[in-house]
Amino acid sequence: MDSAEIQALAQALIHQHGAAFGAQLHHDANSVELTPQPVPPALRGEPAYLAALEACSALGFIAVDAETLAQAWQRQSERSNQFDVTHWPDEPRDFGLSGADPAQAFAHCPRNLGLYGVLPTAEWVGRMARAGVPTVQLRFKSDDKAAVAREIKAAVDAVKDTGAHLFINDHWQGALDAGAYGIHVGQEDLDVIGHRDLETIRTSGTRFGVSTHGYAEMVRAHAVQPSYIALGAVFPTTLKKMATAPQGLARLAAYVRLMKQYPLVAIGGISEDMFPAVRATGVGSVAVVRALVNAPDPEAAAKHLLERMQATA
Numbered sequence: 219m220d221s222a223e224i225q226a227l228a229q230a231l232i233h234q235h236g237a238a239f240g241a242q243l244h245h246d247a248n249s250v251e252l253t254p255q256p257v258p259p260a261l262r263g264e265p266a267y268l269a270a271l272e273a274c275s276a277l278g279f280i281a282v283d284a285e286t287l288a289q290a291w292q293r294q295s296e297r298s299n300q301f302d303v304t305h306w307p308d309e310p311r312d313f314g315l316s317g318a319d320p321a322q323a324f325a326h327c328p329r330n331l332g333l334y335g336v337l338p339t340a341e342w343v344g345r346m347a348r349a350g351v352p353t354v355q356l357r358f359k360s361d362d363k364a365a366v367a368r369e370i371k372a373a374v375d376a377v378k379d380t381g382a383h384l385f386i387n388d389h390w391q392g393a394l395d396a397g398a399y400g401i402h403v404g405q406e407d408l409d410v411i412g413h414r415d416l417e418t419i420r421t422s423g424t425r426f427g428v429s430t431h432g433y434a435e436m437v438r439a440h441a442v443q444p445s446y447i448a449l450g451a452v453f454p455t456t457l458k459k460m461a462t463a464p465q466g467l468a469r470l471a472a473y474v475r476l477m478k479q480y481p482l483v484a485i486g487g488i489s490e491d492m493f494p495a496v497r498a499t500g501v502g503s504v505a506v507v508r509a510l511v512n513a514p515d516p517e518a519a520a521k522h523l524l525e526r527m528q529a530t531a
């Protein structure tokens with residue numbers, strides 16, 4: 219196939235999927251602008267791969283994700299003996315996501331973690347757990363080791379008798395020491411937690427959630443077989459500076475189709491009015507910070523968000 223024919227395939231793919239991935243340019247608080255990205259250097263020469271690499275970059279996927287997708291389009295084409303531009307890849311085996319050893323997986327957690335409050339202090343954790351939020355996370359940012367240990371212990375104590383599941387962000391050793399239900403880590407944390415420490419967490423039975431922000435990170439998260447996978451940031455967030463652009467609902471839905479073997483959590487800029495659309499993608503949990511912490515009446519906000527979760531179950 220010559221380069222004009224590969225270009226034609228790429229254009230067909232863009233034409234087919236541009237409406238879903240590109241047409242999210244609504245000018246409201248939830249707008250997600252997907253900017254075309256430069257095409258990364260090709261690592262192989264097959265037409266399906268090359269066309270997909272070009273098209274996925276044009277559809278706004280960053281280099282590592284365009285590469286991951288292009289490989290998946292290639293595998294899908296080989297498997298089905300055709301380049302079906304209508305079928306966006308969503309088969310785990312096309313992303314190399316099958317064949318993991320279940321015995322090496324982290325402990326299971328509920329498939330639907332429900333409303334998930336990501337909270338800055340133990341006091342907030344206790345408050346929201348008592349308000350009925352089923353999954354809470356202590357996201358306490360401090361370099362003071364003693365303060366971190368105190369806050370983790372207080373958070374573990376605060377959820378006792380509430381039935382809430384408590385995850386500790388970042389501080390995995392403190393979480394193990396205090397007997398927390400689970401740990402949440404980001405991709406950078408995966409870089410620094412060594413194999414031996416991952417084994418320590420896994421064999422302790424503590425649940426282990428991992429953040430992801432696109433296809434390449436999902437593949438990486440799968441390599442450790444976590445208890446759940448968080449998908450973000452769905453919408454723009456002002457809470458922290460993100461290294462990647464907001465993903466938007468179309469990508470979120472595609473991620474859910476691919477990763478449905480895991481409990482999935484959507485996070486990032488999700489306000490109450492967006493709960494139905496986010497839940498419609500199939501995620502079992504919606505994580506929020508500001509929708510609870512910045513609400514004039516956080517208990518009332520929790521009640522409304524819980525009702526939204528129920529209504530979209």
Ligand SMILES: Cc1ncc(COP(=O)(O)OP(=O)(O)O)c(N)n1
Nearest residue numbers: 387402403404405429448483485505
């Ligand atoms: C449920 C959930 N998802 C994602 C994150 C982000 O975690 P991380 O990437 O470790 O970033 P920080 O929260 O540490 O800034 C999260 N905390 N919870």
Ligand SMILES: Cc1nc(C(=O)O)sc1CCOP(=O)(O)O
Nearest residue numbers: 450451455457486487506507508
């Ligand atoms: C802590 C965090 N992690 C994200 C990710 O995408 O990994 S987005 C995010 C902030 C979520 O806060 P809010 O609900 O107030 O936008």
Ligand SMILES: [Mg+2]
Nearest residue numbers: 387388403404
């Ligand atoms: Mg973290």
